[in-house]
Amino acid sequence: MKTKFKHILVILCLSMISCKGNLEPELFDQITPENFLTNEDDVKTAVTGVYAEFRGISEWGRYKTSWGSVMTLQEVPTDLWAANWFYKAHTDFMWKATDYFVCEIFEFFVPAITKATALIARIQDAPVSDDIKNRYIAELRVVRxxxxxxxxxxYGPVPAITDPEKILNPTQDFTVTRPSREEYITFVETELKEVINAKILPVAWTGSDYGHVSQATAMMVLLQLYMHEGGYCRNKHVGDYLDYFKKAEQxxxxxxxxxxxxxxxxxxDIWSPQNQHNNEIIxxxxxxxxxxxxNNFLAHVLPTDYKSQQGIPLTGWNGFRTPWEVYDSFDPADKRRQVHKTEYWNGKEMVxxxxxxxxxxxxxxxxQENANTDGTNDASEYVIYRYADVIxxxxxxxxxxxxxxxxGTPxxxxxxxxxxxxxxxxxxxxxxxxxxxxxxxxxxxRAHLLQERAWEFIWEGKRRSDMIRHGVFISNAISRGKNLAKDYHELYPIPQQTIYELKIKQNDGY
Incomplete structure (x- = not known):
């Protein structure tokens, strides 16, 4: 076990690369007091390596559009999803603990949490100012x-390692376990509240720091946690669900x-290429x-014969679709319907x-079409949290x-x-x-709010969570003919390989 964790630490440090002015990379794969995090640039580069986990090392994106991303895990098994590619195991509630689209996010982000935990400890010992330490440690705590x-x-509580001592100085008898629900929630809540109350991070970042987590990001994660638990306690008839909703409202x-x-x-305009970094985006x-x-979301949508009327060279993979029954559910006067296009130009005629x-x-x-593109990947920022969700x-x-x-008002x-x-x-x-x-x-x-959230947030990776919180995820699936859907499908399974290696308990039903 000790050797295994040392191996993990070396791997995470290999990703922390600092480029000097002569473009010669300084590799942090050999950890010594002389070369590890010796200045502010080193710290910033190491933290950037943690942020890189949001994307991964391929163009598919862990939070974006790939099958198995956070977005698709949240959208595919719901009523808002359609595609010309059939994800039958996912849409029909037939997923297993060995399916890669179930396993990827777990296998990416549990180690990423370990990486963040180790870096927090390293920054605490780095020879940089307290302001630098406090800023980047606060960011890492929010990201984690x-x-x-x-x-x-x-997945429910996962075996996340948040104690740096267990990473940097593992013992032979150290074992990884899944914490209780209460332990897990308490840790996340405490981390966020401490960062928020310290007011170290700005309300929002601008300039070259745009894209870093902020005070508002921390508050947004805490809001989601409280709403999640409010819905859970109400639906399962456990605990004081109103207490969570009161915390969320505050x-x-x-x-x-x-x-x-x-x-x-x-x-x-929230997603307009001409309106990036706008003040709705948290x-x-x-x-x-x-x-x-x-950002290759648009490539996942466009038909292969789609031609830009602005002459922008665009790639189309003929994939994502807004189901017609969802499109038809919009009020015809609702401008939110306008972003779901019912026709397109193929170079000869309108389809x-x-x-x-x-x-x-x-x-x-x-x-939308963005002239700043290589055809597949464009420069449109990928929105995770926005202000409409807060309201x-x-x-x-x-x-x-x-x-x-x-x-009272409002x-x-x-x-x-x-x-x-x-x-x-x-x-x-x-x-x-x-x-x-x-x-x-x-x-x-409550029922109308859920419908409004469908119209407002379709294709933003929120639908599964919303339906579970409202207690209708499984009943809605069954009403759509997904007869294999069971209550245990409210959670995805822990990857089977993890169960074998760590000897931890699988989620019920798998």
């Missing part, structure tokens, strides 16, 4: 907590009270038009209808506590109206607003 939350949502309010983030006036992965660093390349649905084009989660929490009209309804207003002309006179205003009870408003 973010990954731990996402893994928790997908965190969402705190983010709003920062008075930095705001909704974009036009829905489509956390995003910056992109560049090169493999690994690029329309619901057959051929459009048989399974419309083209989800939140990510809608606060509405959801307030509804659970007070109902749709209680709890009420849950008023919060939802804030988000919906930008998507309709003359919103106050619309049937959409009238329908919301007519809802009077908690259950009905």
């Amino acid at each position: 907590a973010l990954w731990m939350y996402d893994l928790f949502d997908l 965190v969402a309010k705190d983010i709003m009270d920062l008075q930095y983030y705001e909704l974009q006036a036009e829905f489509k 956390f995003a992965l910056p992109s560049f038009p090169i493999p690994v660093m690029g 329309t209808g619901r057959t051929g390349t459009l048989e399974y649905g419309a083209l989800p084009m939140k990510y 809608m989660l606060r509405a959801e929490a307030k509804n659970e506590i007070f109902g749709p009209d209680g709890g 009420t849950a309804k008023e919060l939802l109206h804030q988000v919906c207003r930008r998507s309709f002309d003359n919103y106050d006179q619309t049937d959409h607003k009238k329908k919301i205003d007519q809802i009077t009870d908690i259950d009905a408003f």
